[in-house]
Amino acid sequence: MIEINLSVQNILDGHGIEIAIIGMMVVFTALTLISAFISLLPSVLRIVNFIYPIKDPLSLPDSSDTPKDEILAAIGSALHAAEIGK
Amino acid sequence: MISVKILFEFLDTTGFAMMTWGNAIMIVVGIIFVSLAIIKDYEPLLLLPIGFGVIVGNIPSIQGMALSVYEEGSVLSYIYFGVSKGIFPPLIFLGIGAMTDFSTMLSNPKLILLGAAAQVGIFITFIGALYLGFNPSDAASIGIIGGADGPTAIFLSSKLAPHLLGAIAIAAYSYMALVPVIQPPIMKLLTSKKERLIRMKEPRHVTQREKIIFPVVAFLVAALIAPGAIVLIGMLFLGNLLKESCVTERLANTARNAMIDIVTILLGFSVGASTQAQAFLTNQSLLIFGLGALSFCIATAGGVLFAKFMNLFLKEKINPLIGAAGVSAVPDSARVVQMVGQKEDPHNFLLMHAMAPNVAGVIGSAICAGILWSVLVK
Numbered sequence: 001m002i003e004i005n006l007s008v009q010n011i012l013d014g015h016g017i018e019i020a021i022i023g024m025m026v027v028f029t030a031l032t033l034i035s036a037f038i039s040l041l042p043s044v045l046r047i048v049n050f051i052y053p054i055k056d057p058l059s060l061p062d063s064s065d066t067p068k069d070e071i072l073a074a075i076g077s078a079l080h081a082a083e084i085g086k
Numbered sequence: 087m088i089s090v091k092i093l094f095e096f097l098d099t100t101g102f103a104m105m106t107w108g109n110a111i112m113i114v115v116g117i118i119f120v121s122l123a124i125i126k127d128y129e130p131l132l133l134l135p136i137g138f139g140v141i142v143g144n145i146p147s148i149q150g151m152a153l154s155v156y157e158e159g160s161v162l163s164y165i166y167f168g169v170s171k172g173i174f175p176p177l178i179f180l181g182i183g184a185m186t187d188f189s190t191m192l193s194n195p196k197l198i199l200l201g202a203a204a205q206v207g208i209f210i211t212f213i214g215a216l217y218l219g220f221n222p223s224d225a226a227s228i229g230i231i232g233g234a235d236g237p238t239a240i241f242l243s244s245k246l247a248p249h250l251l252g253a254i255a256i257a258a259y260s261y262m263a264l265v266p267v268i269q270p271p272i273m274k275l276l277t278s279k280k281e282r283l284i285r286m287k288e289p290r291h292v293t294q295r296e297k298i299i300f301p302v303v304a305f306l307v308a309a310l311i312a313p314g315a316i317v318l319i320g321m322l323f324l325g326n327l328l329k330e331s332c333v334t335e336r337l338a339n340t341a342r343n344a345m346i347d348i349v350t351i352l353l354g355f356s357v358g359a360s361t362q363a364q365a366f367l368t369n370q371s372l373l374i375f376g377l378g379a380l381s382f383c384i385a386t387a388g389g390v391l392f393a394k395f396m397n398l399f400l401k402e403k404i405n406p407l408i409g410a411a412g413v414s415a416v417p418d419s420a421r422v423v424q425m426v427g428q429k430e431d432p433h434n435f436l437l438m439h440a441m442a443p444n445v446a447g448v449i450g451s452a453i454c455a456g457i458l459w460s461v462l463v464k
Contacts, residue, residue, distance in 0.1 A: 004218055004373075006217060006218060006219070007217070008217065010217055010218075011213055011216045011217050014222040016212060016213040016216040019209070019212065019226075019461055019462075020212060020213055022457075023205075023208070023458065024206060024209055026311060026312055026453065027202045027450050028202045029311060030307060030308050030312060030449075030453050031199060031201060031202040031446060031449065031450055031453075032199065033307045034195075034198060034307050034308070035195040035196060035198040036195075037303055037307065038191070038192050038198070038296075042296070045293065045296060048295070
């Protein structure tokens with residue numbers, strides 16, 4: 001159980017200000033470096049793509065829009081059903 | 087005569103006989119959580135298992151029978167082991183990584199800084215908790231609630247302040263569920279109508295190679311700067327690499343579906359069951375809830391104000407509302423940004439833009455946890 005003891009001295013004893021400032025600096029540094037890397041990435045990739053070109057752009061599938069087998073099967077089934085309906 | 091005696095002895099061991107007011111209050115709290123999940127749809131995946139866990143954890147247990155999470159050898163204590171030893175949070179991060187698309191962040195990297203700015207809530211609350219008399223480890227665990235990231239809060243408090251774990255976990259998840267209530271007033275207070283109407287440019291197309299390289303390099307940068315964050319950040323980016331590599335689709339599917347669901351059930355239920363009235367209903371818990379709310383508000387304000395600050399230097403202005411998404415709470419705070427933005431202009435779509443600081447906030451809060459852990463570990 002904590003005893004409430006309002007005191008600025010608690011902050012000083014716990015190195016609160018120092019930890020907070022250093023913590024924010026480290027978070028900003030880490031995320032700024034990641035941000036800088038991402039900004040440079042397209043330029044780096046232009047060089048990489050020049051050295052190691054992607055022979056067939058379709059050989060590197062896109063995780064976000066790769067059609068799933070089930071979806072293809074459903075589309076095929078729907079087309080088949082429509083064909084029979086005719 | 088003997089059978090009557092046995093009957094009375096049995097009646098003495100029932101939950102009715104041993105129920106305290108505290109237990110009854112906590113059971114009502116549990117029922118409220120379950121009701122909020124079902125009726126209001128507030129974070130049901132979390133609040134429902136937590137709420138039911140609260141009910142289970144507050145049924146008085148019989149002396150000598152190992153039943154509660156705190157009794158060695160009980161089944162619940164084995165489930166709670168994953169919480170108390172910080173095993174579940176990294177597994178949840180693996181699932182989050184496998185379901186997160188970093189494309190919007192990769193297309194507009196300057197928005198990452200909003201995810202850093204929103205972490206100010208953690209450190210200001212850390213100072214506030216120290217001022218109130220908490221020791222540094224407890225204060226850090228309370229401050230991390232402002233990261234609005236339940237697994238991170240659980241992970242850090244399991245390492246630095248295990249005795250506060252129940253209160254911190256409940257506070258963190260409660261505030262995550264209350265994002266749509268807490269954030270909009272702060273966002274409106276700190277922005278003008280003109281600022282809320284700002285439209286942002288469509289995000290550029292991100293190639294698959296960028297998406298594959300990003301998790302590896304971002305992990306190296308974050309882990310080398312803050313090694314304490316290795317476990318959380320490592321699992322987050324491993325999950326993302328499983329997704330983006332396109333060669334481990336089965337593993338990514340398991341991580342983002344079955345595995346994260348199983349861990350969420352076990353984590354939510356055992357955290358709820360750890361809130362026994364005797365340990366939970368204290369003035370300390372009330373302080374933690376108060377500080378947690380403060381932390382969340384400061385984090386939201388920090389993100390919005392930093393977005394306004396960035397606008398001073400940017401040619402293409404960003405809508406400062408998206409700064410509020412820097413508190414992580416994926417994807418709820420991004421949805422709140424979209425909702426508040428569309429109230430001003432129904433044709434302004436901020437969701438995609440808000441996802442950038444949102445996922446950056448996840449990385450930022452994990453780094454904060456790593457920093458606090460490495461500085462304060464004894």
